[in-house]
Amino acid sequence: MELKCDHSNYGFGNELSLVVLVSIVNTLVCFSFDRSHQYRFTAQYFISAGTVSRNRIVRNMVRTLNELSQLKETNFGQPDPRHGLRLLWWFANKCVDNVNGCMISLYNPAYGHFGFHRFYNRIEDDEDRLLPMINLPYYEVGNLSYGSLPKDVTANYNRNHADSNADRIIVRFQSNPPSFDRIYVTQHSDQLNFNPNTTYRISHGLLKTIKSLRLDEFLRRTRNDSPFGMIIQPQYNRVYSTHLQSRHTPYQATEDSTCLYICMLIFLIIMLALFIFFYVNMKTVVKKQWF
Known part of the structure; x- marks a missing residue:
């Protein structure tokens, strides 16, 4: 009998997908706490009994x-x-x-x-x-x-x-x-x-x-x-x-500033897209009222 390892019952696909999703969110948010230790806020969902548990960090x-x-x-x-x-x-x-x-x-x-x-x-x-x-x-x-x-x-x-x-x-x-x-x-x-x-x-x-x-x-x-x-x-x-050495602190500050600028740019792009969306819809409504 051929021996196979089947890990499909342990939620590996869901775990991977959630980790990728959290990585994207982590990149966008660029949220740092306790700068002295250079921690990155990273949320990860755990798999328990084949079910995703959403309360672990x-x-x-x-x-x-x-x-x-x-x-x-x-x-x-x-x-x-x-x-x-x-x-x-x-x-x-x-x-x-x-x-x-x-x-x-x-x-x-x-x-x-x-x-x-x-x-x-x-x-x-x-x-x-x-x-x-x-x-x-x-x-x-x-x-x-x-x-x-x-x-x-x-x-x-x-x-x-x-x-x-x-x-x-x-x-x-x-x-x-x-x-x-x-x-x-x-x-x-x-x-x-x-x-x-x-x-x-x-x-x-x-x-x-x-x-x-x-x-x-x-x-x-x-x-x-x-x-x-x-x-x-x-x-x-x-x-x-x-546990990084203090010599990395200036680099961290620069990176945090860069992340902040990127997040602000993403926010502005989203707001602009929403404005264009509502503007086009309002214009369509006005045309229907006139004609």
Whole structure:
């Protein structure tokens, strides 16, 4: 029997359409709040049980990584003793198999292998969501304190280093067939919460690329180590990061002004179109009254 992954029941088309619509509105409104953190107002509708829920607001759309170079730019799992890159390589090679385009799970995360446990998709204690709401469970893995991960992952673990156990993989699991509907990488912002600005989706294509590489080759192609042992900090896209340096503030002010002018121009065009519409209709009415 041929194995197929069917995601049509999970509202993907509606989710995509709504995200596109919200992106257009976001561009037109150009509404910024909390300029010190450079937040963009971004509304996103969540999918729950196949139904669109219209009462959720999230700060960022999750960026999808398709290439090793994009993963490298995020600086995920770096520098040592962080373990995120090793964790991702291990997961791609030991926990997932590619069958007819499906990311088949080699272990059911509900059984707790390697420290897998449920992730309830919340930021802090409020109703903000780190990932899209959908009628599939999320699970996370990567906590080194459980002692259930292999040495390839735990090689640089240092209990005395704050960032040594910060990285995690979050998966969205479907049971029929047993596969990972989505795969994300993220890191803790504190002991309880994950940072939405350093959360990324790993595409199916990138996962296949990782599976084809040895660990040393994968680390060589994704690390940002300089010859002097320093880490080169990537220049993040504003859309996916809210923690920008103060040197970007003048650029933000200029962009906000440009957005304001564009919005005013759009408003004037709409008003002009309405005026012409009513003028033509009134003229037609007057002609009918006279003749």
